[in-house]
Amino acid sequence: MRNIVLISHGSMARGVRASLEMIIGHQDYLHVVELPEDGDNIQFETALSDKMKALNGATLIIADLLGGTPCNVALKHYSDLSTVDVIAGMSLPLVLEAAVNETLTADDLVNLGKAAVVNAKGSLKETATKEAEPIDLSEFEAYQGKANIVNTRIDERLIHGQVAGIWTTSLNTQRIIVINDAAATDPLQKSSLRMAAPSAMRLSVLPVAKAAATINSGKYGLQRLFLLFKNPTDVLAFINAGGQLETLNVGNMSYKEGAKEVTKSIKIMPEEAEIFKKIFEQGVKISAQLVPSEPSIDFMARLNKI
Known part of the structure; x- marks a missing residue:
């Protein structure tokens, strides 16, 4: 894995790293060098040099500001090294892309970073006016009951950084299907989900019963499907x-009064524990895993211990 060094005026780099690791977990290859308020270019040169000497292999330096001291120092010392790239214009989306996809070049990352800046309010209105394209189901009859489901996940936040930026990418997902009655009947929420989904990925937001029937019908052919649920009640329904499921990944379930902790990111109520047991009795293997880089945990084994 290439090294990524975030450099900035003040604590921006540290903040971006903290936000990133909230999404994808701790990353050993992600480093920070900061120019403090009372620091100068000489102190920063020493700090950056010490950090770079401790690293081996390819390194990507991401600076906060083009023309600022951190960026200028990086260019002064590393512009002639083929193993070091320097990008200016640090943002969380840019660093996220760099962290999860080592194959992206510096130019690729710059283009993706530009595309991540959008008029969110304007895009929301535009998305809300789009209508679903009609689909001829007859051409998919050969795929009835053969849906290509690459992952089924419970995540209270539905589409967010871990799903859009990490899971779907690592699984080469072609379509996300959000399965929740409330989301499917709320135009504003549907529009927000479309905005949150990767632009190159298809998205469906369906009520529970319709989702089961539609997926079984073969409507999605051989598309690689990522099924996304908000809670275990919807999964059981x-x-x-x-609906046919073999596995279920539990990612995020937030704390509620009376909930017990299964993992750091999963807190469940007693009634939800009973629902998980019913899902398990249907032959579904249940795991707990926040992001692909972390180990998969046997959810039921952990649940039975609390």
Whole structure:
């Protein structure tokens, strides 16, 4: 894995790293060098030099500001080294892309960083006016009951950084299907989900019963599907409606009064524990895993210990 060094005036670099690791977990290859308020270019040169000497292999330096002291120092010392790239214009989306996809070049990352800056309010209105394209189901009859589901996940936040930037990318997902009655009937929420999904990825937001019927119908052919649920109640309802699941990944369930902790990111109520047991009785293997880089945990084994 290439090294990534974030450099900035003040604590911006540290803040971006903290936000990134909130999404994808701790990353050993991600480093920070900061220019403090009372520091100068000489002190920063020493700090950056010490950090770079401790690293081996390819390194990507991401600076906060073109023309600022951190960026100028990096260019002064490393512009002639083929193993070091320097980018200016640090942002969380840019660093996220660099962290999860080592194959992206410096130019690729710059283009992706530019594309991540959008008029969110304007885009929301534009998305809300789009209508779903009609699909001829007859051409997919050969795929009935053969849906290509690459992951099924419970995540209270539905589409966010871990799903959009990490899971779907690592699994080469072609379509995200959000399965939740409330989301499917709320135009504003549907528009927000479309904005949050990767632009190159298809998205469907469906009620539970319709999702089971539609997926079984073969409508999505051989597309690599990522099924996304908000809670275990919807998962069990999906199964009872005829939905076919072999595995279930539990990612994020937030704390509620009376909930017990299964993992740091998963807190469940007693009634939810009973629902998980019913899902497990249907032959579904349940795991807990926040991001792909972390180990998968046997959810039921952990649940039975609390």
